[in-house]
Amino acid sequence: MGKKKFAVFLISLIAALVLSACIGNNENKTAPNNNADTENEANKNMDMGKEESNSMAGMDHSKMDMETMEGHMSHDKVVSLNDSTGKNELKMPPVLESNNEKEVVYTVRAQKGETEIFDGIKTKTYGYNGAFLGPVLRLSKGDTVKIRLINELDEVTTFHWHGLEVPGKVDGGPHTVIKPEEEEPIEFKVTQEASTLWFHPHPKGNTAEQVYNGLAGLIYIEDDNSKSLGLPNEYGENDIPLIFQDKTFDDEKQLNYSAAMNEDGTIGDTLLINGTLNPKLTVKKEKVRLRLLNGSNARNYTFKLNTGDSFVQVATDGGFLNKPVTLKELSLTPSERAEIIVDFSQLNTEKGLALINENESILLPFEVTDQRGEDSNLPGEMNNFSITEEEMNLPVTKKVEFFGMMDKVTINGKKFDAERIDFTQKQGVTEVWEIYNKPDAMGGMIHPVHIHGTQFKIISRNGEAPPENERGWKDSISLKPEERVKIAIQFKDKGVYMIHCHILEHEDNGMMAQIKVE
Numbered sequence: 001m002g003k004k005k006f007a008v009f010l011i012s013l014i015a016a017l018v019l020s021a022c023i024g025n026n027e028n029k030t031a032p033n034n035n036a037d038t039e040n041e042a043n044k045n046m047d048m049g050k051e052e053s054n055s056m057a058g059m060d061h062s063k064m065d066m067e068t069m070e071g072h073m074s075h076d077k078v079v080s081l082n083d084s085t086g087k088n089e090l091k092m093p094p095v096l097e098s099n100n101e102k103e104v105v106y107t108v109r110a111q112k113g114e115t116e117i118f119d120g121i122k123t124k125t126y127g128y129n130g131a132f133l134g135p136v137l138r139l140s141k142g143d144t145v146k147i148r149l150i151n152e153l154d155e156v157t158t159f160h161w162h163g164l165e166v167p168g169k170v171d172g173g174p175h176t177v178i179k180p181e182e183e184e185p186i187e188f189k190v191t192q193e194a195s196t197l198w199f200h201p202h203p204k205g206n207t208a209e210q211v212y213n214g215l216a217g218l219i220y221i222e223d224d225n226s227k228s229l230g231l232p233n234e235y236g237e238n239d240i241p242l243i244f245q246d247k248t249f250d251d252e253k254q255l256n257y258s259a260a261m262n263e264d265g266t267i268g269d270t271l272l273i274n275g276t277l278n279p280k281l282t283v284k285k286e287k288v289r290l291r292l293l294n295g296s297n298a299r300n301y302t303f304k305l306n307t308g309d310s311f312v313q314v315a316t317d318g319g320f321l322n323k324p325v326t327l328k329e330l331s332l333t334p335s336e337r338a339e340i341i342v343d344f345s346q347l348n349t350e351k352g353l354a355l356i357n358e359n360e361s362i363l364l365p366f367e368v369t370d371q372r373g374e375d376s377n378l379p380g381e382m383n384n385f386s387i388t389e390e391e392m393n394l395p396v397t398k399k400v401e402f403f404g405m406m407d408k409v410t411i412n413g414k415k416f417d418a419e420r421i422d423f424t425q426k427q428g429v430t431e432v433w434e435i436y437n438k439p440d441a442m443g444g445m446i447h448p449v450h451i452h453g454t455q456f457k458i459i460s461r462n463g464e465a466p467p468e469n470e471r472g473w474k475d476s477i478s479l480k481p482e483e484r485v486k487i488a489i490q491f492k493d494k495g496v497y498m499i500h501c502h503i504l505e506h507e508d509n510g511m512m513a514q515i516k517v518e
Ligand code: C2O
Pocket: 160, 162, 200, 202, 335, 450, 452, 498, 500, 502
């Protein structure tokens, strides 16, 4: 082996040993696999067997990883995703339609079930109003929405509406627990613009496992603007939800969370989209709108077309961009959403078309039929999002520092305490916050930062204007190590809201703080 390679190997080994010593991670007695084969010893560290990678998650932070990762969470390299064979047509979540113009009444039930993810095998899963995942809740701006929340699990849960601008008491954070066999009515008004949001559980210390087992659903908000833009809007035809979640299945093809769990974020080698294993999507020769949700516990995705063609992004987490933004790739960290338009009438399908990720893993093969769809033009103007001069010039009134890894994760040096209010803000008053991802001696990792109950604006990333496709409403934002982001944020309603890392194991480990709006 080359001297340089050997040195890198030694440094990373020492780093990992020092790290595992200082985090006192004694439960895992598995020794790292050090008999690396000569040609590939560097990769070996990143590509260790699952057992080792879980027990030695500290390896993620070695200098070597940081070099190859450019701050990307190194998990992506430890276990890459299996290619989708395209064997199964993508499943579409059922839609809950409202039957009343003025009032929308839904029942959302958290339940256990069994799902045939693999042919002929029943996997134990959780779901909303079904065995796995949940329906799409369709709402319109101005609706008054009533939802009966029912917990049919054997454990406490909450129903959190990620991205929805609602009072703290109906936000579904860790304070609003519903016990097994109990139900709770909630009511709120939809006051925000058209967007793709989602819902999932949020019980203290147990969010990761419940989401991993299948509790997640989508919320679509429509408004006059979204209806008049002429974007593809036939659900399941040319307006397609894509919920990306990676899992590890055990030998019995079960989701064994405690075996798969990683304190720095649980990842898996098997991608499910809308709960579909080996998915493929059949489309016509037309523009198709894909609503992407990174619903994974921890994995980051950079989406690309295998042909290298571009696509356009039309919406961020919380609404439309002002203008479509042309991209060749798009990254989403956990809980982020984006709506993109892919024009299948323009793409060369000869060699096969697929959505792939940064490692060129095939996520979703497309089958393009000969049928021509409607020929629609993309709108030029879609929204009137802006950051005012006044907002730009506001002083920073809150500083929020994300730091640490594994179970040593903190915000401003503290772990979550349900009894402690960390920040206060006046209802309806815009403030500028500075969020900072403080690196550690090993470099650090990406933290996807999410704030409840509001949509905010990104003023700057490291002092620079955000990229074009982040000039829109956001409720989650990815921060690389050492990155410093300024946001303009206000809350329309009162209550207690969470700010946390959306790597769900970091959230459960206490990388969460509370904002009281009064
Ligand atoms: Cu999507 Cu507090 O979470």
